[in-house]
Amino acid sequence: MPKWPALSGRLARTLLAVVAFGVLVTSLMSMRAEVIEEEKELAFNLTGLSWKISETIFEIKRLELILQDYEAGLAVRDDLILQAELLWSRVGVLEGSELRIDASILRAIDTLSGLLTAWEHAIYDAPDFAPAQAAELRAEVAARAAEIRSLWIREFLVDREAMLRAAALSGGARYEMLAILSVASLILYMSVELLMAGRAQARERHLRTAAMAASEAKSAFLANVSHEIRTPLNGVLGMAQELSATPLSQEQAGLVDVMVGAGQLLVSTIDDVLDISKVESGHLELEEVAFDPRRRIEHCVALHQSKAREKGVHLSLQVGADLPGAVSGDPMRLSQVLNNLVSNALKFTDAGGVRVVVAAAPPGEGGQALSMSVSDTGIGIAPETQARIFEPFTQADAGTARRAGGTGLGLTISRAICRQMGGDLTVQSRPGEGSTFVARVVLKAADGGAETDILPGEGAHDYAPSLSVPRPVVVAPDAGGDGGGDAVVNPAPDTGAGAPEVAVARLLLVDDSRTNRLVMQRFLRGRAGQVVEAVNGAEAVDAALKERFDLILMDIQMPEMDGIEATRRIRAHERETGQAATLIVAVTANVMTHQVKEYRANGIDRVISKPVRKAEILALLSDMQSLRAA
Amino acid sequence: MYNMRLALAVVVSLFGASVAGAGAGSSDGASGLPAPEGPVILTVSGGIGIGNGNANDAGVATFDRSMLENLDWREIETHTSFTTGPQRFAGPTLASLLDAVAAEGETMIATAINGYFVEIPVAHAAEHDVLLALDMNGRPMRVRDKGPIWVVYPLSEQEILEKPFDTEMIWQLSRIEVQS
Incomplete structure (x- = not known):
C-alpha cells in the first residue's frame, strides 16, 4: 500500500487537468456561440435600423413631394393628410423600436415628431391650408430629412463600423485569453508531471544507489571476513600437512587426517559463501583461457574415483568423440560445476552407479555448447522439491543436510555459473529411482589448441580427493604431485642422502601474517638458500634495494604498503639502476581476473593463490631450476 | 407620443375619398360581391373567382369596412414582436376573405399603402389562422397606428422570440393580388 498516496496524487492531478481542460473548452465553445x-x-440591429431610417426618410421625401404638388394645386388635402399619417406611423415605429438607436438620431426623430405635432392642427383640422403654409412646412420637413440622413450616414458608416470592430475585437481578445489560459494550464500540468516524475526518479535513484552501496558493503565485508579466516586456516592446514609428513604413529596420522579434513571443509565453505555473494551481487567473473575440455573433465571425474570405490559405487565417464580439442572459457568454474554434481551424486547414491556423459553440440554462432549430464541411482528428489534445491541454503529436506553435509550452496552456485556461461542447470528425478542433472554451457572456440592452464591449479576444491587417499608414509623424490595434487613429500632433513638441490639462493618472503611466513618457510625448507622475511611492502622495498634476490614471494594485502605498491617501487629501482628484473610472484587469495591483470600491469610475473599448496611452490621452484639449466 | 384626437372615421373617409377614383365602378352583378358603400379599404385582384363586377369581369374585388365585418370576424389576443405585452385584435380571418373571392393560387402579393409589399403563401391563411386585423384593443386602427388593416399571425409570447412571421405581418395593407 505505500504506492497508494503517490498514485492518488497523480490521479488527482490528472483529474484536475482533465476538468480544467474541459471547463476551458466548454467556455471557449460557449464564448464562440456568444460572439456569434x-x-x-x-447585424440584425444594423440592418433593421437602416431599413427603418431609410423608410422614414422616404416618407418625409414623399411628404415633400405631396406638399410641392399641393402648392401647385396638383394634390388635395386628403393626400396630404394620408402622407402625414404614414409619416406619423414611421415616427411611431422608430420611437417604439426595440433596436438600439443613437441618442442624436433619437433627438432628431423627436424634433420631427414635435414638428408634426405643431403642424397637426393646420394639416388636419384648420379650415384652410394655404400653399404658402405648405411651402413653409416643406422647407422644415426637408431640413429634418437632411438632418436625420446626415446623422444616419455618420452613425452607419463610422459608429457602427467601429462598434462591429470593437465587438469582434472584444470577442477575439477574450478568445485569445482563453486560448492562452488553455495552453498555460497544459504547460503547468506537464511541468508538474515532469517535476513529480523527476522527483520519483531521483528518489528511486537514491534508493538504488543506497541498495547498491549496501550490497557492495556486504560483498566487501564477506571478502574481508573470508580473507581473515583464510589466513589462519592457511596456517592450520599447512602445518597439519607438514605434520603429516613427519614420522607419525598410526593413531597420530588419523588425528592429523581429521584435522586436515575439517580445515578443508571450512575452506570450501568459505569459498562457497564467497561465491554465492558474488553471484548475488552480480560480481561473478569468468576467466577466458584456452583449455582442453576432455582432459579437464577426465581429471575431474578421476578425482572422485577413490570416493566412489570407498562407497562401492560405480563411477563411469563417457565423453563424446566430437568434443573439440580446445575451447576458451573458465576451466576452473567448469570443473567446479562438474565436481559439485559428481560429489552430490556420490553423496546420495549408496548402491548402483553414477554415470557422467559429456557431449558437444554442433558449434553454433554463440560458441561451442557442451552438455554434461550426471545420472545416479540414488534416492531421487520429489517433484515438489526439485525447484527448491537450486535456492541457496536449501537441501531436499532438513535431514539430508545432516546426512550429507555441505553448505547447500553448491547447486545455486553451479546453476549461476552455467547461466553466466550461456546455458543452464536442470534436473530430472523420481524419488527412489535416481536423478539426472544436466549442465549446459556455451564455450568459445579456441584459436590454438594449446592447453595453457595447469591442472592442479584448481584452488581449494582439490584438497578433497587427496583426503580419501590412504596416506602412506613414503619417501618421495622431489617432484610435484601429478594429478593428485598434494602428494606427500618428505621434507629434506628426514632423508639425508636425497637432499634436494637448492633451487633458490636468495629469497625474499613478504607476508604480514607470521603463520603464513611460517608455513612458507616449512614448504621451502631445504630448497631455498637464504630466506629474508619482510612483514609489509615498505620492509620489502628496503630489503630489495639493499640486496639482490633471486625470487620475491609477495603478499598483496598488507598494512602500511601493499604488495602492488612495493612491486612498483622495486621495479622502478631496477630500471633506474639498470639491474636485471627479479622474479616477483604474488601470493594472494585475491585472484579474480581483474585483480590478476592489475598485478601483471604493475610488474608481477606470476600469481600463486592462497591457501598455498606445497605442490605449487615446488612447481615454481622446479620451473626456476629448469630455466636456469636452459 | 402623438395625440389621439383624430377619429378613425375621419381617416377612413379621407382615405376612402383618395382611392375613390380607382374604384371598381358601380356594377351590381348578381353573381358578384356587392359594391362597397363606404370607403374602399382593401382591393383583392389576380386569381379570384368572385369580384364586385359581373361574371365576365371577376378580376377585382373591393371591400369597405362593413363588407369585411360581414366575413368570419374574430377577436383574438396575441403577442407581436412590434408591440409590448398581449394585444387584442379584431377583424376577419384571411381565410374567409379568400373564400369570399374564391381565390385560387399558391401565393399572394400583399401591398401596403406606401407601396411596401410582401409575398404570403395562400396556405398560411388556414394553417396559422391569419387575421386581417382592423381593430386593436377595441379601437379601429388609424394609418399612423398601422391601420387600416394589419395582417396578424396569432403567436404566443414564446413563439414571437423566433420572429417567425415578422416579414409576413404587413401593416397598412391596402391590396392583395392572388397569384395563380
Missing part, C-alpha cells in the same frame, strides 16, 4: 450571437444581433 452578438454578431448576429449587431
Whole structure:
C-alpha cells in the first residue's frame, strides 16, 4: 500500500487537468456561440435600423413631394393628410423600436415628431391650408430629412463600423485569453508531471544507489571476513600437512587426517559463501583461457574415483568423440560445476552407479555448447522439491543436510555459473529411482589448441580427493604431485642422502601474517638458500634495494604498503639502476581476473593463490631450476 | 407620443375619398360581391373567382369596412414582436376573405399603402389562422397606428422570440393580388 498516496496524487492531478481542460473548452465553445450571437444581433440591429431610417426618410421625401404638388394645386388635402399619417406611423415605429438607436438620431426623430405635432392642427383640422403654409412646412420637413440622413450616414458608416470592430475585437481578445489560459494550464500540468516524475526518479535513484552501496558493503565485508579466516586456516592446514609428513604413529596420522579434513571443509565453505555473494551481487567473473575440455573433465571425474570405490559405487565417464580439442572459457568454474554434481551424486547414491556423459553440440554462432549430464541411482528428489534445491541454503529436506553435509550452496552456485556461461542447470528425478542433472554451457572456440592452464591449479576444491587417499608414509623424490595434487613429500632433513638441490639462493618472503611466513618457510625448507622475511611492502622495498634476490614471494594485502605498491617501487629501482628484473610472484587469495591483470600491469610475473599448496611452490621452484639449466 | 384626437372615421373617409377614383365602378352583378358603400379599404385582384363586377369581369374585388365585418370576424389576443405585452385584435380571418373571392393560387402579393409589399403563401391563411386585423384593443386602427388593416399571425409570447412571421405581418395593407 505505500504506492497508494503517490498514485492518488497523480490521479488527482490528472483529474484536475482533465476538468480544467474541459471547463476551458466548454467556455471557449460557449464564448464562440456568444460572439456569434452578438454578431448576429449587431447585424440584425444594423440592418433593421437602416431599413427603418431609410423608410422614414422616404416618407418625409414623399411628404415633400405631396406638399410641392399641393402648392401647385396638383394634390388635395386628403393626400396630404394620408402622407402625414404614414409619416406619423414611421415616427411611431422608430420611437417604439426595440433596436438600439443613437441618442442624436433619437433627438432628431423627436424634433420631427414635435414638428408634426405643431403642424397637426393646420394639416388636419384648420379650415384652410394655404400653399404658402405648405411651402413653409416643406422647407422644415426637408431640413429634418437632411438632418436625420446626415446623422444616419455618420452613425452607419463610422459608429457602427467601429462598434462591429470593437465587438469582434472584444470577442477575439477574450478568445485569445482563453486560448492562452488553455495552453498555460497544459504547460503547468506537464511541468508538474515532469517535476513529480523527476522527483520519483531521483528518489528511486537514491534508493538504488543506497541498495547498491549496501550490497557492495556486504560483498566487501564477506571478502574481508573470508580473507581473515583464510589466513589462519592457511596456517592450520599447512602445518597439519607438514605434520603429516613427519614420522607419525598410526593413531597420530588419523588425528592429523581429521584435522586436515575439517580445515578443508571450512575452506570450501568459505569459498562457497564467497561465491554465492558474488553471484548475488552480480560480481561473478569468468576467466577466458584456452583449455582442453576432455582432459579437464577426465581429471575431474578421476578425482572422485577413490570416493566412489570407498562407497562401492560405480563411477563411469563417457565423453563424446566430437568434443573439440580446445575451447576458451573458465576451466576452473567448469570443473567446479562438474565436481559439485559428481560429489552430490556420490553423496546420495549408496548402491548402483553414477554415470557422467559429456557431449558437444554442433558449434553454433554463440560458441561451442557442451552438455554434461550426471545420472545416479540414488534416492531421487520429489517433484515438489526439485525447484527448491537450486535456492541457496536449501537441501531436499532438513535431514539430508545432516546426512550429507555441505553448505547447500553448491547447486545455486553451479546453476549461476552455467547461466553466466550461456546455458543452464536442470534436473530430472523420481524419488527412489535416481536423478539426472544436466549442465549446459556455451564455450568459445579456441584459436590454438594449446592447453595453457595447469591442472592442479584448481584452488581449494582439490584438497578433497587427496583426503580419501590412504596416506602412506613414503619417501618421495622431489617432484610435484601429478594429478593428485598434494602428494606427500618428505621434507629434506628426514632423508639425508636425497637432499634436494637448492633451487633458490636468495629469497625474499613478504607476508604480514607470521603463520603464513611460517608455513612458507616449512614448504621451502631445504630448497631455498637464504630466506629474508619482510612483514609489509615498505620492509620489502628496503630489503630489495639493499640486496639482490633471486625470487620475491609477495603478499598483496598488507598494512602500511601493499604488495602492488612495493612491486612498483622495486621495479622502478631496477630500471633506474639498470639491474636485471627479479622474479616477483604474488601470493594472494585475491585472484579474480581483474585483480590478476592489475598485478601483471604493475610488474608481477606470476600469481600463486592462497591457501598455498606445497605442490605449487615446488612447481615454481622446479620451473626456476629448469630455466636456469636452459 | 402623438395625440389621439383624430377619429378613425375621419381617416377612413379621407382615405376612402383618395382611392375613390380607382374604384371598381358601380356594377351590381348578381353573381358578384356587392359594391362597397363606404370607403374602399382593401382591393383583392389576380386569381379570384368572385369580384364586385359581373361574371365576365371577376378580376377585382373591393371591400369597405362593413363588407369585411360581414366575413368570419374574430377577436383574438396575441403577442407581436412590434408591440409590448398581449394585444387584442379584431377583424376577419384571411381565410374567409379568400373564400369570399374564391381565390385560387399558391401565393399572394400583399401591398401596403406606401407601396411596401410582401409575398404570403395562400396556405398560411388556414394553417396559422391569419387575421386581417382592423381593430386593436377595441379601437379601429388609424394609418399612423398601422391601420387600416394589419395582417396578424396569432403567436404566443414564446413563439414571437423566433420572429417567425415578422416579414409576413404587413401593416397598412391596402391590396392583395392572388397569384395563380
